[in-house]
Amino acid sequence: xxxxxxxxxxxxxxxxxxxxxxxxxxxxxxxxxxxxxxxxxxxxxxxxxxxxxxxxxxxxxxxxxxxxxxxxxxxxxxxxxxxxxxxxxxxxxxxxxxxxxxxxxxxxxxxxxxxxxxxxxxxxxxxxxxxxxxxxxxxxxxxxxxxxxxxxxxxxxx
Amino acid sequence: xxxxxxxxxxxxxxxxxxxxxxxxxxxxxxxxxxxxxxxxxxxxxxxxxxxxxxxxxxxxxxxxxxxxxxxxxxxxxxxxxxxxxxxxxxxxxxxxxxxxxxxxxxxxxxxxxxxxxxxxxxxxxxxxxxxxxxxxxxxxxxxxxxxxxxxxxxxxxxxxxxxxxxxxxxxxxxxxxxxxxxxxxxxxxxxxxxxxxxxxxxxxxxxxxxxxxxxxxxxxxxxxxxxxxxxxxxxxxxxxxxxxxxxxxxxxxxxxxxxxxxxxxxxxxxxxxxxxxxxxxxx
Numbered sequence: 001x002x003x004x005x006x007x008x009x010x011x012x013x014x015x016x017x018x019x020x021x022x023x024x025x026x027x028x029x030x031x032x033x034x035x036x037x038x039x040x041x042x043x044x045x046x047x048x049x050x051x052x053x054x055x056x057x058x059x060x061x062x063x064x065x066x067x068x069x070x071x072x073x074x075x076x077x078x079x080x081x082x083x084x085x086x087x088x089x090x091x092x093x094x095x096x097x098x099x100x101x102x103x104x105x106x107x108x109x110x111x112x113x114x115x116x117x118x119x120x121x122x123x124x125x126x127x128x129x130x131x132x133x134x135x136x137x138x139x140x141x142x143x144x145x146x147x148x149x150x151x152x153x154x155x156x157x158x
Numbered sequence: 159x160x161x162x163x164x165x166x167x168x169x170x171x172x173x174x175x176x177x178x179x180x181x182x183x184x185x186x187x188x189x190x191x192x193x194x195x196x197x198x199x200x201x202x203x204x205x206x207x208x209x210x211x212x213x214x215x216x217x218x219x220x221x222x223x224x225x226x227x228x229x230x231x232x233x234x235x236x237x238x239x240x241x242x243x244x245x246x247x248x249x250x251x252x253x254x255x256x257x258x259x260x261x262x263x264x265x266x267x268x269x270x271x272x273x274x275x276x277x278x279x280x281x282x283x284x285x286x287x288x289x290x291x292x293x294x295x296x297x298x299x300x301x302x303x304x305x306x307x308x309x310x311x312x313x314x315x316x317x318x319x320x321x322x323x324x325x326x327x328x329x330x331x332x333x334x335x336x337x338x339x340x341x342x343x344x345x346x347x348x349x350x351x352x353x354x355x356x357x358x359x360x361x362x363x364x365x366x367x368x369x370x371x372x373x374x375x376x377x378x379x380x381x382x383x384x385x386x387x388x389x390x391x392x393x394x395x396x397x398x399x400x401x402x403x404x405x406x407x408x409x410x411x412x413x414x415x416x417x418x419x420x421x422x423x424x425x426x427x428x429x430x431x432x433x434x435x436x437x438x439x440x441x
Contacts, residue, residue, distance in 0.1 A: 003166075022163050023161040046192055059261040064265065066191060
């Protein structure tokens with residue numbers, strides 16, 4: 001079953017999608033329909049955070065979200081260009097801190113942190129940011145470098 | 159994977175009609191979807207039609223004196239972001255923060271958590287301690303049911319065919335606290351959770367525990383021992399002993415019964431301390 005065409009703003013560009021099955025997940029729409037494979041599938045049960053994207057600037061688990069349920073939304077993924085200043089800053093901080101090993105969890109971490117900064121502003125407390133990353137798992141256990149990236153962002157100022 | 163048709167009603171009446179049009183089990187409402195979609199993937203449910211509640215005007219937070227009505231489809235994140243919730247219902251704030259992760263809470267809802275009725279729900283114990291009531295809409299009209307009667311067992315509630323949870327009513331702001339123990343602090347399921355609240359109107363404590371079988375429960379004997387105001391340290395100890403001996407703990411893959419009995423005593427002592435010292439405790 002498919003409902004009417006969907007309209008999104010994806011990484012700043014308008015996007016119309018027809019024939020999306022009603023039961024399709026946002027994760028699959030992004031990866032397989034739009035080719036945005038930076039968003040990763042980890043557990044598909046909301047436990048790992050690898051599929052985190054921004055829906056209207058709010059962190060969202062794309063594996064547990066029906067594409068049709070967010071019709072009309074502004075979607076932001078790791079592929080966004082420099083027009084998203086926050087994601088760009090977080091990516092740069094991860095780069096400088098060397099905050100990745102295999103890289104599989106990285107898009108989820110970057111989007112989770114970008115979402116927290118958008119919600120809380122750059123004055124967000126360190127504990128708030130670290131607590132907010134509690135839903136993202138890194139199996140290489142590269143957490144120390146990720147924490148360094150958080151600290152970099154905080155000292156860098158607005 | 160099961161595929162379904164999604165319908166998006168504009169009114170509660172339309173939603174109830176859409177739900178009623180099919181046999182129970184063939185239609186399922188969706189709010190945040192963070193439980194439903196996992197149940198679909200794992201084959202526990204196989205609805206033909208999923209009814210989206212997203213256009214219903216239920217993403218609300220309404221204050222009336224100290225009472226609070228939480229719309230069933232309000233994302234949990236919005237509940238925790240409200241500064242007044244934190245002050246008037248500290249136990250609720252702490253319990254909401256304990257659910258999943260930030261990203262999960264942007265979609266997960268109070269209504270969904272109640273209907274899922276998980277034995278390890280972090281929200282049900284707090285709702286019990288606050289004497290919360292569930293407002294339902296359905297084919298034969300509206301009704302209000304205490305959470306204690308609504309929640310029955312895992313995935314089993316008092317919800318009748320065609321009914322939807324519209325909101326949750328909290329009658330009174332209460333000094334309260336919620337504490338838990340888990341393997342991982344974030345995004346995990348509590349082994350034991352304890353909610354305590356003091357009702358200024360009734361001058362009584364309410365103690366509820368999660369991590370018990372078959373569902374979170376009130377512990378009236380432990381509540382009564384805490385008295386009608388600030389409890390003494392021996393009253394708190396006595397309440398902890400009662401909770402440890404009476405709560406229906408079992409051993410499962412998350413924790414042993416013995417460990418749970420140990421935890422509940424410690425968490426209860428700390429929770430009462432937090433509720434008493436959290437400000438606004440009546441003289």
